[in-house]
Amino acid sequence: MTDVGESTGTRLATGMRALNLLRRELPDAVLATDEVLGEVTIRVGRDRLVEVARLLRDHEEARYDLPLYVTAVDWPDREPDAPRFDVVYQLRSMRHNDVIRLVVQVPEDDPRVPTLEGVFAGMDWHEREAYDLIGIQFEGHHDLRRILLPDDWEGHPLRKDYVSFGEPIAFTHNLEWALPAQERPPEMPGSSR
Amino acid sequence: MSVLPPLGPPGRDAASEQHDHGRELLAVAPELDAIDLVQLDDQTMELNMGPQHPSTHGVLRLVLNLDGEVVRGCRPDIGFLHTGFEKDFERHSYQQCIPYTDRMDYLSPLSNNLGFSLAAERLLGVEVPPRGQYLRVIMCELARIASHLIWYGTTALDLGATTPFVYAWREREKILDINELVSGVRMHTSFIRVGGLMADVPAEFYGMVEEVVKTFPHHIDEYETLITGNPIFRERTQGLGVLSAEDAINYGVTGPTLRGSGVPYDLRKAQPYSSYDHFDFDVPIGQRGDIYDRYLVRMREMRESLRIIDQAMAGLPEGPVNSTDRKVALPPRNEINTSMESLIRHFKLVTEGFRVPTGTVYQAIESPRGELGFLLVSDGSNRPYRCKVRAPSFSNLSALPHMAQGELLSDLVALIGSIDIVLGDVDR
Numbered sequence: 001m002t003d004v005g006e007s008t009g010t011r012l013a014t015g016m017r018a019l020n021l022l023r024r025e026l027p028d029a030v031l032a033t034d035e036v037l038g039e040v041t042i043r044v045g046r047d048r049l050v051e052v053a054r055l056l057r058d059h060e061e062a063r064y065d066l067p068l069y070v071t072a073v074d075w076p077d078r079e080p081d082a083p084r085f086d087v088v089y090q091l092r093s094m095r096h097n098d099v100i101r102l103v104v105q106v107p108e109d110d111p112r113v114p115t116l117e118g119v120f121a122g123m124d125w126h127e128r129e130a131y132d133l134i135g136i137q138f139e140g141h142h143d144l145r146r147i148l149l150p151d152d153w154e155g156h157p158l159r160k161d162y163v164s165f166g167e168p169i170a171f172t173h174n175l176e177w178a179l180p181a182q183e184r185p186p187e188m189p190g191s192s193r
Numbered sequence: 194m195s196v197l198p199p200l201g202p203p204g205r206d207a208a209s210e211q212h213d214h215g216r217e218l219l220a221v222a223p224e225l226d227a228i229d230l231v232q233l234d235d236q237t238m239e240l241n242m243g244p245q246h247p248s249t250h251g252v253l254r255l256v257l258n259l260d261g262e263v264v265r266g267c268r269p270d271i272g273f274l275h276t277g278f279e280k281d282f283e284r285h286s287y288q289q290c291i292p293y294t295d296r297m298d299y300l301s302p303l304s305n306n307l308g309f310s311l312a313a314e315r316l317l318g319v320e321v322p323p324r325g326q327y328l329r330v331i332m333c334e335l336a337r338i339a340s341h342l343i344w345y346g347t348t349a350l351d352l353g354a355t356t357p358f359v360y361a362w363r364e365r366e367k368i369l370d371i372n373e374l375v376s377g378v379r380m381h382t383s384f385i386r387v388g389g390l391m392a393d394v395p396a397e398f399y400g401m402v403e404e405v406v407k408t409f410p411h412h413i414d415e416y417e418t419l420i421t422g423n424p425i426f427r428e429r430t431q432g433l434g435v436l437s438a439e440d441a442i443n444y445g446v447t448g449p450t451l452r453g454s455g456v457p458y459d460l461r462k463a464q465p466y467s468s469y470d471h472f473d474f475d476v477p478i479g480q481r482g483d484i485y486d487r488y489l490v491r492m493r494e495m496r497e498s499l500r501i502i503d504q505a506m507a508g509l510p511e512g513p514v515n516s517t518d519r520k521v522a523l524p525p526r527n528e529i530n531t532s533m534e535s536l537i538r539h540f541k542l543v544t545e546g547f548r549v550p551t552g553t554v555y556q557a558i559e560s561p562r563g564e565l566g567f568l569l570v571s572d573g574s575n576r577p578y579r580c581k582v583r584a585p586s587f588s589n590l591s592a593l594p595h596m597a598q599g600e601l602l603s604d605l606v607a608l609i610g611s612i613d614i615v616l617g618d619v620d621r
Contacts, residue, residue: 041553069568126587158280
């Protein structure tokens with residue numbers, strides 16, 4: 001039985017440790033950083049992701065060796081040129097008691113990121129989940145299949161344009177949306193009758 | 194099912210030569226040697242275990258590749274309980290999300306409530322008063338004991354011991370009674386909410402919790418008498434399903450399963466939340482990382498939880514349990530009768546909910562199964578823009594194929610029990 005560490009009050013993991021290390025070792029891999037409520041988010045390019053993850057896992061100052069998850073956030077209403085998906089990775093360093101969030105932005109027409117399952121075995125299932133629910137393609141993954149939904153499911157439910165609830169109900173203000181043209185009353189615009 | 198290998202002349206390896214030698218001794222004619230038995234040992238069989246199987250603790254399907262009784266491969270098939278909670282979050286106000294969190298890890302709903310509430314409170318910048326924090330700790334530790342009791346009962350049942358199951362259920366009732374007293378509901382309590390608690394606890398609460406703290410050490414002694422030294426149980430768990438610390442970390446395994454492998458990492462100690470740093474408790478760890486060590490860790494964790502509850506009850510502060518921030522907390526009932534502003538505020542909070550400032554937080558807590566994290570993204574509206582649940586059972590289960598490699602089929606049952614998955618948590 002071991003008593004670990006000492007009580008230090010409410011302690012937040014900041015990710016500053018990772019940021020300092022990356023700025024020193026791979027300065028050109030860091031595209032942008034953001035700090036909200038004491039949590040650092042580091043944006044990296046997808047071509048440097050594997051390199052960054054390996055450095056964060058193996059470097060003595062970092063040791064972010066516990067893969068927490070990977071997921072993606074869909075931002076369809078960003079300004080036109082901005083990539084639609086934020087692929088979010090979170091890693092924990094137990095040695096230094098810290099958490100870091102990495103973000104890779106990918107566009108809608110090319111949602112690919114390299115797989116990290118070679119770096120963290122635990123990323124395997126999380127990548128399959130992100131593929132299943134949001135449709136991110138993890139290049140080099142050995143078995144990129146749906147994991148939660150049935151194999152023949154269509155679409156990726158956690159995308160914002162995937163409407164998972166409600167049936168279209170015809171009101172006068174939305175008949176064009178709710179009914180196919182041949183079912184609309186003849187007096188309505190767009191009716192084929 | 195693979196086909197038998199084609200018949201042919203025996204190979205020239207050592208086994209075949211011995212074979213030939215045996216045939217010469219018995220003077221068996223070569224043409225009678227119909228099947229070369231030496232070639233049979235690469236025969237494997239695919240076997241479906243689950244989704245309806247009592248030891249998979251829910252709806253987990255395992256596709257096993259068996260060589261005789263030895264597991265050569267194991268492919269978990271999950272998703273039978275997938276309900277799309279993360280999508281549901283996006284169309285509900287923050288307080289309406291709380292009942293959804295109950296139903297993810299349905300054996301310790303209070304931990305899920307707490308994780309989500311802490312994430313939302315950090316975005317809101319709301320602080321819960323000390324009494325609320327202490328009551329949260331008490332309720333979460335009671336939930337941890339109740340969850341470990343189910344694990345204890347079902348794991349022992351899987352291994353053929355029926356008595357522990359009945360004992361564990363008897364004691365769990367005491368904790369469910371406390372849940373019922375404080376929230377009116379026995380399991381999906383939704384007791385912990387954004388900004389505090391559903392309500393302060395009634396007067397009977399103190400006596401009932403003290404009863405638990407007083408009687409449970411004796412009950413845990415009883416459990417240990419039944420199982421801990423039991424030669425059959427030890428025979429079936431010691432040295433089996435070993436997970437090294439390196440592999441556990443690489444697979445993202447957390448909680449008692451990680452601590453069973455000897456890694457003393459507990460978020461209650463490492464990154465204390467909700468006043469956990471006020472309490473003195475130990476983090477038990479295992480030495481070999483086998484099924485038995487995970488068993489010992491959980492048994493000891495129940496005793497540590499009792500220590501925390503005892504200290505929290507002794508030091509329980511007076512005062513409000515809910516935040517006084519009127520942007521989040523409902524106004525007191527007596528004010529609604531006299532103040533128009535309070536009435537409007539109450540109406541707005543119940544119908545529309547509160548708006549949460551734009552931002553992203555990741556808040557993790559130590560649930561009975563490991564690191565339960567909520568990535569909460571807010572766009573400034575009254576609903577989460579995106580909420581990702583980092584479920585401990587999901588990552589822990591992903592290490593099962595690695596652990597099952599080379600074990601016997603009958604030991605796989607003990608192995609599944611030892612990682613203590615909840616399929617509601619895996620599938621969400």
